[in-house]
Amino acid sequence: MFIHEDFLLENENASRLYHEFASNQPIIDFHCHLSPKDIADNRKFNNLTEAWLEGDHYKWRAMRTAGIEEKYITGNESANDKFIKWAETVPQTLRNPLFHWTHLELKRYFDIDTFLDQNSAQDIYQSTSETLSNNPEFSTRNLMKKMGVKIVCTTDDPIDSLTYHRINNLSNSDTKIFPTWRPDRAIYIEKGKDFVDYIYRLGKSAEININSFDALKEALSKRMDHFELHGCVISDHGFKSLPLGKVNDILADKVLKRALNGNTISDTDLANYQSTLIDFLGKEYSKRDWVMQLHLGVIRNNSKRQFNILGADTGFDSMSDAPQADAIVQFFSHLDENDELPKTIVYNLNPADNYMVGTMIGNFQDGSIAGKIQMGSGWWFLDQKEGMEMQLNALSNLGLLSKFVGMLTDSRSFLSFPRHEYFRRTLCNLLGKEMDLGILPNDINWIGKMVQDICYNNIKSYAFKNEKATIISQLV
Structure with missing residues (x-):
């Protein structure tokens, strides 16, 4: 038997940590790409x-x-x-x-x-x-129930109706699904006609004619209200690297109008527009007590030939080695000046950035909430045993592992939830080995409580405090 009871667990302490403290914890999968329709339809x-x-x-x-x-x-x-x-x-x-x-x-x-x-x-x-x-x-709902999944956060565009979230959450489903606000298409102004077409659709969904930067902000804010009514408490952004431009509404307005008129956008224009827009969004998240997720360091659609044949998200992406630190400092510091930096999780795809992110998050902790700024779990190419251990070690050395909000699937498959088990076994094995070596106290209940927090309690209190999202969704 290959997948046995102590799979990945190398000693008795690791085994006890997993079986007594981790294995029975519910799952909150706070970032994935599952289909809300498949869940609502119980496919x-x-x-x-x-x-x-x-x-x-x-x-x-x-x-x-x-x-x-x-x-x-x-x-x-x-x-x-x-x-x-x-x-x-x-x-x-x-x-x-x-x-x-x-x-x-x-x-x-x-x-x-x-x-x-x-x-x-x-x-x-x-x-x-x-x-x-x-x-x-x-069926989809029962597959999630089988794995003890209590909450799933899907990835959703501002123009999405969220009908399927509402259908599921008003049913007797054991798993609640909440939307995640992913406004990337409003940010990627360099996409030319695709961007212009998208802005028209965004305006239509918000019942606003988007002909200025102020109108764009109003439309996005209105759609955020809609998401909030459906239980949204988390946003998400994907960047090769954060923009390093000026935060200036007047400049952003000029750039937006040029783009809507079909004009080419320079690299400087792009940075100024994106910096201004994500600054606005960060302030909105702070005001709404949302979590901001930043996925940094991917180069997408590397094979132009395959992209032309198959399209996006077909397996031709890789990690970037683009610099990240200066742009993160600018973005975070500007929001932090007026106490408008939201709870934030930073995921880096390049493991060379582990220690940069691990030190960066410590700059902006303010005591308002435990672990306000998080180093996210091993993402994409790093969500394997070695990548998880590297992330856990960097976070432990530079921050507080005890306040870590834990694992997610980032998956499109309803059969992917054992990845939480894989993470939990890896975590328990890492801690169990150090207990044996005397690096950690040989106190199973103390270490076990930390394991439970990382697996479930921390993310529940961090993003789903008082089950706010659950209560809201039932009132929609």
Whole structure:
């Protein structure tokens, strides 16, 4: 049996920390890309390919590297044939986290201990697909219930109606879903016609003619009101690096009007517009007591050829080595001058930035809330054992691990929730080994309480204080 009781746990203290303190903690998945419609509709999957391979660019990258043709990845081959090709890839993923995740998910959802390969593929595909399509306990809501998921925060555009969040939260679902405000398309002014078209749609959703920067702010504020009524308490932004421009409404207004008229935007114009807009948004988040998430350090759509064929989010992104520190200082300090810096989680994709982020967050703690500025969990290419340990060690050395808000899936798959277990086992193993070495006190209850806080209590009090979002959603 590969996924055994003490998987990843190397000693008795690690095992006790996990089994007595971590394993039974509920899950708050405060950043993911699950479909609100699939949750509200309580979707049932027809087969394991639908549930497991749709939109999973981690698996797609591995399959391409293993020499699998694109027609079996994002193409029109049958669900069965796509799964067989994934199964052929799995034995080649040894030492890649996909090998662990694959077998952890087969075990937790389907109680399958067999290694997935070309020999076991057909039997596993048929048995799991029959379970998914015929057993109501394997619908989207019940898959989350099975893993103890209490709250999920999806990723949503300001123009989204949020109808599906409302439907789910007014039902008897065991899992509440709340929107996450992701206004990137209003920020990426360099996108030309796509930006202009988006601003028109944003104005329509807010019933405002967006012909100035003031009108844009009014429209965004109005849509934030809508999100707040649906329980939103978290925002999110994705940048290669934060802009390093002037915060000036007059300059931003001129740039916006040039863009809306179809004119080219210079790099200076871009930085000034973006800096001014995210400064406004940060102040709004502070006023509303929202959490601001910043995902920094990705270069997207690196293969132009594949982007032209397949589009975005298909597995052709990588980490950037762009400088981050100066722009973070400018952004945070400007908001902090008037006590308008919101609760913030910074995720860095490049591990070379771990110590920079770890020291940066300490500059802006103000005692108003424990861990107000957070170093986020290992993100994307870093959400594996080594990446998690590097993040945990950097945070421990430079900040307070005890106040860390913990793990999230950042996933598009309803079978991804064992990643919380993977993190919890990694955390407990790290602490358990140091207890054995005498680096930490051999006090299982003291260390265990910290584990429980990191797994659940900290994020609950940080973002869902008094279950504010739950109460609001039930009044919509």
